Amino acid sequence: MLTLKDYLIHVLENYLMESKTPHRNNSLAKYISTEIHTVIPTSIFPTTRYLTKASSGQGNWATIPWVGIFDKKISTSAEGGYDIVYLFKSDYSGVYLSLNQGYTYFKENFPAETRDKNIILTSTYWQNQLQGITRDEDEHFTFDEINLNFHQKTTLLPKGYELGNIYSRYYSLEELKRISSEQLFADLGKMKLLLSDISNSLLFSYNEFNDFIINHNDTNSLKQQIDDESSIYSTDELGTQYDIPTGLSLPKNESSSTHYTHKNYEKNHRKNAKLGLFAEKLVLKKERSLLNSIPELKHLSNKIEHTSVKIGDGTGYDIKSYRLINNRPSEYFIEVKATSDTINTPFYMSKNEINVAANTKNKYAIFRVFKDFQGKWAYYVIDGPFVGSSKIAYIPTQYKVVPKDI
Numbered sequence: 001m002l003t004l005k006d007y008l009i010h011v012l013e014n015y016l017m018e019s020k021t022p023h024r025n026n027s028l029a030k031y032i033s034t035e036i037h038t039v040i041p042t043s044i045f046p047t048t049r050y051l052t053k054a055s056s057g058q059g060n061w062a063t064i065p066w067v068g069i070f071d072k073k074i075s076t077s078a079e080g081g082y083d084i085v086y087l088f089k090s091d092y093s094g095v096y097l098s099l100n101q102g103y104t105y106f107k108e109n110f111p112a113e114t115r116d117k118n119i120i121l122t123s124t125y126w127q128n129q130l131q132g133i134t135r136d137e138d139e140h141f142t143f144d145e146i147n148l149n150f151h152q153k154t155t156l157l158p159k160g161y162e163l164g165n166i167y168s169r170y171y172s173l174e175e176l177k178r179i180s181s182e183q184l185f186a187d188l189g190k191m192k193l194l195l196s197d198i199s200n201s202l203l204f205s206y207n208e209f210n211d212f213i214i215n216h217n218d219t220n221s222l223k224q225q226i227d228d229e230s231s232i233y234s235t236d237e238l239g240t241q242y243d244i245p246t247g248l249s250l251p252k253n254e255s256s257s258t259h260y261t262h263k264n265y266e267k268n269h270r271k272n273a274k275l276g277l278f279a280e281k282l283v284l285k286k287e288r289s290l291l292n293s294i295p296e297l298k299h300l301s302n303k304i305e306h307t308s309v310k311i312g313d314g315t316g317y318d319i320k321s322y323r324l325i326n327n328r329p330s331e332y333f334i335e336v337k338a339t340s341d342t343i344n345t346p347f348y349m350s351k352n353e354i355n356v357a358a359n360t361k362n363k364y365a366i367f368r369v370f371k372d373f374q375g376k377w378a379y380y381v382i383d384g385p386f387v388g389s390s391k392i393a394y395i396p397t398q399y400k401v402v403p404k405d406i
Contacts, residue, residue, distance in 0.1 A: 004039040004188075005181050011065060012092045012173050019061040029056045036067055044185070045069055045192070051076045063090050064148055064158050069192075073199045074206055080105035081206040082126075082198050084191045087161050090150040094172040096165075097187055098146060099126075099194050103160025105207060118214050119163045125213045126166045129201065131273035132194050133167050141169045141190070167194060193309075238282040240372065242380045245343050250395050279338030279369040280308060280318050282377060287321045287334070297322050297329055316356025317364065325362060333360055338369040343380070345370065349394065358386040366392075 011032060018028040036054035045052060054067040055078075067086040068078050075081025080102035087096045101122060106115040127133055127143045146165045150158035169187055171179065202209050284306055291301035305320040317333040324330070333356070337347040347368060349357075357364045362384040372378040385392045 002035060002038050003181050004184050005176060005179070007035055007039045008086065008095055008171070009173065009176050011088060012095065012176070015056075015065060015088065016092050023057055023059060023061050026056075029061075032056045032065060032067075040067075040069065044189070049073070053078070063150055063152075063155070064088060064161060066161075069195075071195050071199050074195075074202065075102065078102055078104075082166075082195065084188070084195055085161075087146070087148060089148050090158065092173075093149075094170055095176070096146050096148075096168050096170050097191060098161070098168040099166040099191055100161060101164040101166065103157060103164050105210070107156060107160070109207070116159075116163055118210075119160070122210055122213050123164060123166050126198065130167070130194050130197050131277060132190065132197065133274075141167060141187075143167050146170070167191075237377075238286045238369065238379055239376045240378045242343060242372070242378055244380050244382060244391075248344060248346075248393075250346065250393055275338050275340060276318075276336065277309075279367075279377075280306065280336045282369065283334060283336050283367050283379075284319060287319065291322060294324070296324055300329060314352065316350075316352045323363075331363060333364045334367055335364070336367045336369060340371055343368075343370050343372065343378070354394070362387050 011028075014028055018026060023029055032054045033056065036052055040052045049072060051070045051072055052068070053070070054065070056062055056065045065088045066078070069084040070076050070081070071083070075083065078085070082099070082101050085098050085100045087098055089095065101119065103119060106119045110118050133143060143166065146162050146168050148158045148162060284304065287304050288301050291297040291304065300322045304322070306318070307315050307320050308318040316335070318336045319334040321332045321334055322329050323332040335349070335353055335357070339345045339347065357366070364384060366382040366385060367379055368382070369377060369379045382391050
């Protein structure tokens with residue numbers, strides 16, 4: 001059965017030679033446009049929501065062949081909007097998986113002196129807004145510029161693809177031959193989540209939203225925000241494990257004089273979500289290392305699950321790992337709570353998290369990730385928060401609300 005891996009390799013290995021022959025009725029051109037529907041399963045991208053296309057050119061061979069996956073709520077065309085796209089380098093040495101945007105919209109709506117600046121601005125905006133975007137070298141994803149190795153001036157599209165890149169992963173031909181199909185689909189799933197985030201964030205049509213971004217933002221200030229965040233997320237190691245702090249208490253009648261506008265609430269939410277995902281990845285790496293060091297659990301290290309990413313919120317925990325409980329391997333549920341503040345900072349738990357912690361007892365732990373006195377990421381662990389006497393103090397901080405008759 002043809003796989004996505006087979007498809008990408010076949011295009012890279014045959015495109016240069018085939019592009020020297022007429023495009024019309026060419027078997028590779030037909031393969032590119034038709035077989036893509038075989039290798040991108042509708043179970044992942046249902047046709048009710050997504051449109052998949054692949055192109056080797058219109059009448060003539062395209063220098064940069066592509067495969068696009070479009071969210072119909074945003075756009076069904078590579079000319080405008082936001083999409084997931086595989087972009088083959090012009091020397092066919094590799095292919096990019098890119099969260100990208102249509103360059104034709106910018107070419108047709110802005111003068112030459114501002115169009116490049118504006119598409120870079122919209123790319124930078126989404127790099128700053130999307131919570132799933134971090135510089136994650138372990139997963140090979142980056143928001144650095146892509147390079148399609150195209151230097152001719154016969155068409156602006158390759159340059160447009162490069163400028164429109166928001167987030168990407170590069171696969172060389174050699175890496176594609178080594179990588180598993182499962183990893184390719186995991187990477188594609190990551191991009192699907194990001195595209196869904198964009199779709200859910202659009203308050204109006206993509207062209208109106210692009211105008212809003214361009215008129216209300218500045219590239220330099222957005223890049224500074226990204227650089228500031230990059231310094232926060234520059235490590236991939238979780239440092240010292242500290243003892244659980246003591247002597248902390250919560251006020252009996254907690255109140256807040258801080259009034260959040262919708263704008264700064266959303267900003268804080270995005271910041272906290274990105275920090276949370278970053279901390280979860282640190283704990284995941286720590287867990288894999290731990291299980292690999294325990295002979296009885298080593299075989300389970302590759303089964304650790306990043307539940308909050310794979311399933312989403314609502315399970316009551318972020319990571320499913322394993323521990324020896326009563327001398328037998330057992331599932332171990334980890335809720336990660338992160339702050340860029342100090343060890344003594346309180347954290348929030350949902351009612352569902354409290355209930356899951358209580359029900360799973362000694363199979364549940366809270367990993368509190370924080371900045372230590374050296375400014376490094378550290379943590380402490382509360383094992384079995386409700387085993388024996390409760391190990392945590394908590395108060396309700398949310399209200400259930402319905403409209404009130406006046």
